[in-house]
Amino acid sequence: HAAAYALISYRTAYLKAHYPCEYMAALITSVLGNMTKLAEYIGECSRYRIKVLAPDINESRMLFYPNGENIIFGLLALKNVGQQFIENILRERQVGGRFADFEDFISRMSQYDMNKRMVESLIKVGAFDSFGVYRSQLLASYESLIDTAQQKNRNNLSGQLDMFSNVIAVSD
Numbered sequence: 001h002a003a004a005y006a007l008i009s010y011r012t013a014y015l016k017a018h019y020p021c022e023y024m025a026a027l028i029t030s031v032l033g034n035m036t037k038l039a040e041y042i043g044e045c046s047r048y049r050i051k052v053l054a055p056d057i058n059e060s061r062m063l064f065y066p067n068g069e070n071i072i073f074g075l076l077a078l079k080n081v082g083q084q085f086i087e088n089i090l091r092e093r094q095v096g097g098r099f100a101d102f103e104d105f106i107s108r109m110s111q112y113d114m115n116k117r118m119v120e121s122l123i124k125v126g127a128f129d130s131f132g133v134y135r136s137q138l139l140a141s142y143e144s145l146i147d148t149a150q151q152k153n154r155n156n157l158s159g160q161l162d163m164f165s166n167v168i169a170v171s172d
Contacts (some may be wrong), residue, residue, distance in 0.1 A: 020048050021066035025080060027106040028052075029063045032077050045071065054126045058098045062086055080121040101131050102138055104143060110149035119146060 015023045024045050031037035042052050055073040062083070064074040065142075075086045092108050099105040105128070106119070122128065123138045 016041045021050055021069065021071055022098065024048065025051055025064040028071070029076075031073060032063075032074070040078065055122070056130050057089070057122065058093065058130060059125045059161050060127070062090065075127075078121055078125055078127075085112065085114065085118055085127045102128050102133060102142075106142070106145045106149050110146070114146065115153055116143055116146055 012023075024041065026057055028038060028041045028045075033040065045052050049069075051070045053059075053067075053070050053072050056077060059067075059073055060075045062074060062076050064071055064077070066072075073087070075081060084138065089109065093099065098107055106114075106168060119142050120139070122137055123142060124138075127136065128138055129135070
């Protein structure tokens with residue numbers, strides 16, 4: 001029993017010494033539900049001169065991951081942003097490329113179950129800071145942009161339904 005713990009300790013120390021970014025990214029990811037531990041491990045990263053970069057809508061993944069000498073913040077650690085929505089963001093980014101700006105994000109993501117609380121959380125943590133727009137400006141405009149995009153989607157759907165209903169009515 002003691003020998004097994006010694007082996008695990010040795011391997012852990014080796015990884016921490018030789019691959020500190022990778023080790024800390026995995027360690028932080030392992031405590032996603034525990035905000036106290038999350039903050040503690042992020043603080044420990046600064047002792048190793050590892051920067052934990054803020055979430056970025058075009059860079060972040062589901063979990064924390066190393067990027068050179070830094071760790072990119074994982075979107076799953078954010079409050080009020082669900083795993084399904086994050087998966088949709090990652091899929092949309094893979095299919096359609098990087099988001100050009102905030103409006104591009106809203107228009108592309110409006111086809112998914114996107115609610116205002118999720119977008120507000122992303123704004124507040126700085127996920128859109130790379131677009132060069134102040135958070136206060138995004139907070140002032142995001143609701144109307146979401147409403148407009150969702151109304152456009154509803155109009156497109158109702159137009160499709162009307163077209164099919166006309167075909168059915170003609171064939172009767």
